[in-house]
Amino acid sequence: MTSSQTTPDMSRAVLPPLPADVATPAYVLDAAALARNMATADRIRREAGCKVLLATKAFAFPAAFPLMRAHLDGTTASGEYEARLGREEFGKEVHVYAPAYAPGEVARLADIADHIYFNSPEQMARHGAAARTRPGVKVGARINPGYSNATLGGPLYDPCAPNSRFGTTAAEIDQLPWGEIDIFHAHSLCESLHDGSVGLIAHVAQNFAAYVRRVKTVNFGGGHFVNKPGYDVGKLIAAVKAFRAEFGVEVVLEPGAGLVVDAGYLVASVIGFHHNVARIAILDASASTHMPDVLEVPYTPPLLGAGPSGVLGHDYLLGGKTCMTGDVIGAYSFKAPLAVGDKLVFGDMMQYSFVKNTTFNGTPLPDMAVLDADGTYRVIKRYGYDAFRERLG
Numbered sequence: 001m002t003s004s005q006t007t008p009d010m011s012r013a014v015l016p017p018l019p020a021d022v023a024t025p026a027y028v029l030d031a032a033a034l035a036r037n038m039a040t041a042d043r044i045r046r047e048a049g050c051k052v053l054l055a056t057k058a059f060a061f062p063a064a065f066p067l068m069r070a071h072l073d074g075t076t077a078s079g080e081y082e083a084r085l086g087r088e089e090f091g092k093e094v095h096v097y098a099p100a101y102a103p104g105e106v107a108r109l110a111d112i113a114d115h116i117y118f119n120s121p122e123q124m125a126r127h128g129a130a131a132r133t134r135p136g137v138k139v140g141a142r143i144n145p146g147y148s149n150a151t152l153g154g155p156l157y158d159p160c161a162p163n164s165r166f167g168t169t170a171a172e173i174d175q176l177p178w179g180e181i182d183i184f185h186a187h188s189l190c191e192s193l194h195d196g197s198v199g200l201i202a203h204v205a206q207n208f209a210a211y212v213r214r215v216k217t218v219n220f221g222g223g224h225f226v227n228k229p230g231y232d233v234g235k236l237i238a239a240v241k242a243f244r245a246e247f248g249v250e251v252v253l254e255p256g257a258g259l260v261v262d263a264g265y266l267v268a269s270v271i272g273f274h275h276n277v278a279r280i281a282i283l284d285a286s287a288s289t290h291m292p293d294v295l296e297v298p299y300t301p302p303l304l305g306a307g308p309s310g311v312l313g314h315d316y317l318l319g320g321k322t323c324m325t326g327d328v329i330g331a332y333s334f335k336a337p338l339a340v341g342d343k344l345v346f347g348d349m350m351q352y353s354f355v356k357n358t359t360f361n362g363t364p365l366p367d368m369a370v371l372d373a374d375g376t377y378r379v380i381k382r383y384g385y386d387a388f389r390e391r392l393g
């Protein structure tokens with residue numbers, strides 16, 4: 001995704017080989033595309049000699065983990081439940097960070113996670129000892145490096161924006177108990193290309209060398225958009241290698257979006273039409289409930305085979321069936337008029353989609369499915385009324 005409401009021109013996109021009778025709505029992981037992304041992770045780990053973790057906050061899809069496990073070092077979590085998911089379903093290293101931990105959370109995390117990161121001197125003082133209850137647990141400190149490069153959503157997605165909750169600022173960095181800290185952590189990117197990754201690494205080397213020399217590991221966070229066209233992975237690899245050579249530390253990267261970008265779809269059906277100045281097609285998928293970043297970032301998602309309005313001859317606004325007036329996905333054009341039952345395939349729908357969906361309005365949740373590399377279509381999970389009812393208490 002990009003922070004733009006311009007409709008991408010996907011008129012020449014090749015549609016994935018989905019079954020003609022595919023049930024909708026459905027989030028569909030494209031295993032062949034994921035394999036290409038995993039090859040990038042392999043290359044980074046091999047050539048840069050660093051670790052690569054999956055940030056499960058972006059993509060918590062256990063059915064995909066067998067396709068990722070061999071290519072990654074583990075997972076990183078935003079709290080206890082994601083850490084447990086990583087431990088039970090992914091089964092390699094488990095890292096966890098939260099801006100603050102709830103009472104008792106760190107004691108429980110010490111049994112689940114191998115690497116526990118703290119946000120501030122206050123959090124270290126409050127919970128640091130609890131992290132040490134299991135020998136071998138590594139302790140990290142998240143630093144706010146004061147380096148802004150987030151390409152998405154402006155300050156909304158910039159961890160170094162003014163008044164950000166994330167990471168100890170340079171002003172307080174000497175209040176951290178450096179003798180007890182194993183990992184220096186700096187997450188400040190978001191959908192950043194290699195200039196962001198390289199810039200962050202150089203910025204930490206220049207401004208935080210004295211602290212880097214006190215730890216064994218440096219974690220440069222997520223936001224490295226390594227599989228996005230235009231990202232020069234060679235430049236990242238060179239920067240990581242140079243940093244390792246200069247400081248003799250282990251390096252960790254923990255992208256979410258960058259590992260699953262363009263690796264799957266949200267497939268929807270046209271279920272009806274409306275006319276109000278514009279022609280409007282109503283779908284069984286919804287921006288509000290199924291692709292909340294479309295409204296939050298905001299951005300207009302790619303729709304395979306469609307173009308911006310005014311280009312292909314048949315213009316439509318696409319909207320969801322919720323009662324929220326703003327539940328509009330975007331303005332597109334098509335080569336032929338749309339009809340009820342037409343299947344629409346939105347691209348790049350793996351990161352921050354199903355992990356954020358809701359049952360607002362009683363809207364049915366999409367299937368979770370995998371399109372295997374051999375063309376087999378597997379529905380992993382189908383939701384019904386129970387998924388809606390269960391969350392209401």
Ligand SMILES: *Cc1c(COP(=O)(O)O)cnc(C)c1O
Nearest residue numbers: 055058187222223254255256257
């Ligand atoms: C969100 C987040 C990530 C993953 O970010 P992406 O933009 O999905 O790559 C990694 N580390 C931390 C601490 C995060 O908050």
